[in-house]
Every structure is written in C-alpha cells, then in structure tokens.
Amino acid sequence: MIDYSFPLEELEYYLLILVRVSAFIFVAPFFGMNTIPRIVKAAFSCFIAMVIYATITPHIYPAYTTIFEYAIVVMKEAIVGLLVGLGAQFCMLIVSFAGHIVDTEIGFGMAQLFDPASRMQVTLTGMLYQYTFFLLFLVTGMYTYLLTALSETFTLIPVGQAQLLLYDIYNAFLDFMSNFLIIGFRIALPIFGTTLLLNSVLGIMAKVSPQMNMFAVGLQIKVLVGLIVLYLTCALLPVASNFIFRQMKVMIVTFVKALGGG
Numbered sequence: 737m738i739d740y741s742f743p744l745e746e747l748e749y750y751l752l753i754l755v756r757v758s759a760f761i762f763v764a765p766f767f768g769m770n771t772i773p774r775i776v777k778a779a780f781s782c783f784i785a786m787v788i789y790a791t792i793t794p795h796i797y798p799a800y801t802t803i804f805e806y807a808i809v810v811m812k813e814a815i816v817g818l819l820v821g822l823g824a825q826f827c828m829l830i831v832s833f834a835g836h837i838v839d840t841e842i843g844f845g846m847a848q849l850f851d852p853a854s855r856m857q858v859t860l861t862g863m864l865y866q867y868t869f870f871l872l873f874l875v876t877g878m879y880t881y882l883l884t885a886l887s888e889t890f891t892l893i894p895v896g897q898a899q900l901l902l903y904d905i906y907n908a909f910l911d912f913m914s915n916f917l918i919i920g921f922r923i924a925l926p927i928f929g930t931t932l933l934l935n936s937v938l939g940i941m942a943k944v945s946p947q948m949n950m951f952a953v954g955l956q957i958k959v960l961v962g963l964i965v966l967y968l969t970c971a972l973l974p975v976a977s978n979f980i981f982r983q984m985k986v987m988i989v990t991f992v993k994a995l996g997g998g
Contacts, residue, residue: 798896
C-alpha cells in the first residue's frame with residue numbers, strides 16, 4: 737500500500753515556492769503572454785515549483801508561528817517573483833518604444849493595432865519588432881536563462897528570507913530608464929537619422945521652390961524611404977536583440993541583489 741502522508745511544513749514550504757514561481761510565470765516575457773490559457777500557466781507553475789522543490793537541499797524553513805506571519809512570508813515570495821519577472825518584462829517594452837519612434841518618423845504613428853499578447857495598443861512597426869524579438873528570444877534560448885535565473889533565486893534568496901532594499905530598487909529603476917531610452921533610440925536610429933536628413937532636404941526644397949507642395953510630396957517620400965530603410969535594417973535586429981537581452985540579465989541580477997540576494 738502506498739503511503740502519501742507528508743509533514744504539513746513540507747506542504748507549506750512547497751506552496752511558498754509555488755507562490756514565487758507563479759508570480760514570475762504570470763508576468764515574465766513569453767511565459768506571461770495573455771494568449772496562453774491561465775490553466776496552462778498554473779499547471780506549468782506547479783510543475784516548475786515541484787522541480788525546484790526537489791532540487792533545493794537542504795530545505796530552510798522560514799520562521800513563523802501564526803497565519804499572519806505566514807501571510808507576510810507569502811507576500812515576500814510574491815514580491816520576489818514579480819520583481820524578477822518584471823525586470824525581464826520591462827526590457828521587452830524597449831521594442832515597443834523603438835517601434836513607436838519609427839512609426840512616428842515614417843508617418844504610421846496614427847495606425848494602432850491591438851496586441852492580444854499584451855492587450856495594449858501598439859504601432860505597426862512596434863508589432864513587427866515585438867514578434868521578431870520574441871522569435872529571437874526563443875531561438876537564442878533566453879527562456880532557459882529566465883528559468884535558470886528563477887531557480888537560482890532560491891539559492892541566493894532562500895524562502896522567506898527576502899529583504900526589500902527600496903533604495904537599491906529605486907536606483908535600479910533609474911539606471912534602467914536611462915538604458916531604456918538609449919537602447920530604444922539605438923534600434924530606431926537608422927530610420928530616425930534617415931528621416932531627419934530627408935526632412936532637411938525637403939525643407940531646403942520648400943525654400944528653393946515655394947510653389948511646390950512639399951507637405952503632400954514629403955508624406956509619400958517619407959513612407960517610401962522609411963519602408964526601404966526598415967527593410968534594409970532588418971538584418972541588424974539580431975544585433976539589437978543582444979542589447980535588450982544583455983539589459984534583461986542586468987535587470988534580473990540587480991533586482992535579485994536589491995532583494996537581499998548579495
């Protein structure tokens with residue numbers, strides 16, 4: 737006869753692991769896409785939590801005596817999972833920012849699409865960049881890095897031992913925002929520079945021949961030139977993805993350190 741009995745503290749320990757894993761899965765890029773059914777996310781979270789539970793040795797049980805203290809530990813684990821997942825998700829927003837700059841320069845800024853994956857209004861180029869970077873995310877194996885980073889947080893930040901160092905988290909956000917703008921402009925720089933040069937030429941032509949309607953002519957020229965440059969710069973997207981994935985690793989490490997992970 738099979739005995740399924742186990743100590744209650746083991747169940748509570750597993751549930752704490754599940755809280756951190758679930759919070760990470762529901763906000764992390766690719767894993768937290770809204771097109772994935774929630775029951776699949778829940779089942780995947782339970783599976784990952786079981787694997788991590790089996791690999792953690794020894795089990796360091798957090799100290800609590802009441803339900804209120806256990807609830808505080810649950811909140812800590814949820815915050816750890818959310819911050820680690822959001823650290824990666826924020827970096828994927830750089831793609832939408834770069835696409836918005838490109839569409840504004842080309843003239844597609846008013847064309848908005850509803851992205852079912854993020855449930856946000858995105859531009860045409862932003863949608864193209866987003867799915868391209870998601871493909872590169874899978875091809876380069878970054879999803880395995882995220883799962884590995886999640887499992888290593890249990891070594892750096894044992895269950896119930898998280899410390900919210902708000903000053904470090906604040907500095908991490910400031911550093912990220914500066915890199916957010918820099919990387920976004922670097923992705924959109926070829927089209928931004930080309931349209932800037934084109935606008936200068938159209939401005940000179942408008943002064944030379946005022947009788948020509950450069951506003952009407954310039955719209956078609958900007959769209960044509962922008963699409964040509966966008967096509968030519970598609971080969972640079974794998975290089976641009978390295979900037980985003982590198983920043984993603986930096987953000988995850990920074991947040992783990994800010995949570996008391998050394």
